[in-house]
Amino acid sequence: MTTRREQTSNESRELILNAAAELFAEKGYRQTTFHDVSQRSGISRGSIPWHFGSKEGLLLAVLERSVARVRDGLAAVPESGDPGFGPFDLGVGAMFALPTTKLFVTLLVEALEPGSPIRDRYVEIHDTLRDHCRRWLERLPLPPGLSAEALAVALVGAGIGIHQQWLLAPDRVDAPEALAALRTLVAALLPPADRGAG
Secondary structure (H helix, E strand, O other): OOOHHHHHHHHHHHHHHHHHHHHHHHHOOOOOOHHHHHHHHOOOOOHHHHHHOOHHHHHHHHHHHHHHHHHHHHHOOOOOOOOOOHHHHHHHHHHOOOOHHHHHHHHHHHHHOOOOOOHHHHHHHHHHHHHHHHHHHOOOOOOOOOOHHHHHHHHHHHHHHHHHHHHHOOOOOOHHHHHHHHHHHHHHHOOHHHHOOO
């Protein structure tokens, strides 16, 4: 049975994680301070290292929780039934509408730096997204010579690129419209009888 103290500690931890995820997505990891997280969460600054050890520990905890949420979200997408565009709209489109997407895109540059503590987490995130796309694509009648694996890489790359452009210039980039265009391009790859499925 959870004690009141443990419950309070867990609640504080969640408030810190929520605040840090929002701030990392808005400002990036380097520009976010413990003071920022404390103000946003309402939890004392000294409690943050007590829960996470360091700023890097906080970042890793935020990403681990976010990866778990992406997995849970994609696992909820139906795998059975019509292999048409229902899974695309629910899965490929939905994975770029998750609250974690902005966080992942914002922190991507830091993940690319040599020795980055979050590089392995990003490899894991991309593996998860590509695997989801690949499993959906393997159910479709793709043209000869086009592998589901390669197309999954292209779809995830396109989705990330769309969101990077949208974050940089939201007044110039319509992310939903661009994702709809991506859907149309994928539809053009399928035989005519399969294009309207879903």
